[in-house]
Amino acid sequence: MKEKENVRQRAVGILTSGGDAPGMNAAIRAVTRAAIVAGFKVYGIMRGYKGLITDEIQQFSTQNVSNIIQRGGTILKTARCKEFTTPEGRQCAYDVLQRHGIDCLVVIGGDGSLTGARIFANEFNFQVVGLPGTIDNDLYGTDSTIGYDTALNTIMDCVDKIRDTATSHERLFFIEVMGRDAGFLALNGAIAAGAEAAIIPEIATQVEQLDELIANGFRKSKNSSIVLVAESPQTGGAMGLAERVKQKYPDYDVRVTILGHLQRGGSPTAFDRILASRMGAAAVDALLDDQRNVMVGIKNDEIVYVPFTKAIKNDKPINSELMNTLRRLSI
Ligand code: F6P
Numbered sequence: 001m002k003e004k005e006n007v008r009q010r011a012v013g014i015l016t017s018g019g020d021a022p023g024m025n026a027a028i029r030a031v032t033r034a035a036i037v038a039g040f041k042v043y044g045i046m047r048g049y050k051g052l053i054t055d056e057i058q059q060f061s062t063q064n065v066s067n068i069i070q071r072g073g074t075i076l077k078t079a080r081c082k083e084f085t086t087p088e089g090r091q092c093a094y095d096v097l098q099r100h101g102i103d104c105l106v107v108i109g110g111d112g113s114l115t116g117a118r119i120f121a122n123e124f125n126f127q128v129v130g131l132p133g134t135i136d137n138d139l140y141g142t143d144s145t146i147g148y149d150t151a152l153n154t155i156m157d158c159v160d161k162i163r164d165t166a167t168s169h170e171r172l173f174f175i176e177v178m179g180r181d182a183g184f185l186a187l188n189g190a191i192a193a194g195a196e197a198a199i200i201p202e203i204a205t206q207v208e209q210l211d212e213l214i215a216n217g218f219r220k221s222k223n224s225s226i227v228l229v230a231e232s233p234q235t236g237g238a239m240g241l242a243e244r245v246k247q248k249y250p251d252y253d254v255r256v257t258i259l260g261h262l263q264r265g266g267s268p269t270a271f272d273r274i275l276a277s278r279m280g281a282a283a284v285d286a287l288l289d290d291q292r293n294v295m296v297g298i299k300n301d302e303i304v305y306v307p308f309t310k311a312i313k314n315d316k317p318i319n320s321e322l323m324n325t326l327r328r329l330s331i
Helices: 024-037 048-053 087-100 111-124 148-169 184-193 206-215 237-248 260-264 270-288 308-313 320-329
Strands: 011-016 041-045 057-060 104-109 127-132 172-177 197-199 225-230 254-258 294-299 302-307
Touching (some): 011 024, 011 087, 024 041, 041 048, 048 087, 048 111, 104 111, 104 270, 111 308, 127 308, 148 172, 148 184, 148 225, 148 254, 172 237, 197 206, 206 237, 237 254, 270 302, 294 308
Parallel strands (some): 011 041, 011 104, 104 127, 127 294, 172 254
Antiparallel strands (some): 041 057
16 A cells, blocks of 8 residues: 655546446445545535536545445536537636646546547546546446445346246236446346346347247247346347337237336445446556546456556457347247
């Protein structure tokens, strides 16, 4: 651990931005405490980039982050901020940071938030470190993002419950899960809940394979069938697929459930709390090492630092072994 001696009094601002994710609070706590131990002043910035522009900033002590590790959501609140996408908005944010004497930022968020961070850091030569906070798990260079494991467990619990009613009525259910343009939640949720199929944007042929599954008689040896669908224009969403199936196979009793924002809530799992704590502490190490424009990631249980350009621009691949496993086990 890096200690106080070789550090001038520096000041770090922390913000959460974009869609909230369970474990963001654990990350805020970890950054605050590790930074205070390292001799930084810590500032909590409210409502993401919005609060940075409107100067909603307060100094944090260790007490500000007491009793939050177990709470979902984010005590800093969050927003999607249009103004920060403009040069004027970013200039305003920079001026506010200067006024508070804040010389570095930790941004906790997903792809859009880290894109904003990268532009800002380059424009003003400002030190920014990112933490991957999103349930979508769609950031390249990290095996997991903060919130993903909790959302996956929520999906699994919901699908378990839907299966009870699906079985009683011998129905086919299309269950839509979040992920924006990524299929990690749908695919792993399907494996965890023992679903018959997952329709994800990364694998275009899945929709045709669904036809195949249905033509072969989904229900021959089963009294319910569950298909997880990733929300995305590419998959057509659960509603679109259900309509298609109803028209083509009128014998099937089809229902749709869209899990929606409940996937973003709830107390974080132990995995997400530990991940967020490790990543938060690692973000402070990165600040001390004068790293900039990097996202903290985890690879094979080791902390890694991924340049923003790589984390944001590269598409994180789906492991084909997972899809094969799902197919082999859904007979
Ligand atoms: O990025 C997280 C996420 O939950 C996506 O899975 C989803 O598409 C999106 O945010 C929903 O955003 P909002 O809460 O702004 O509707």
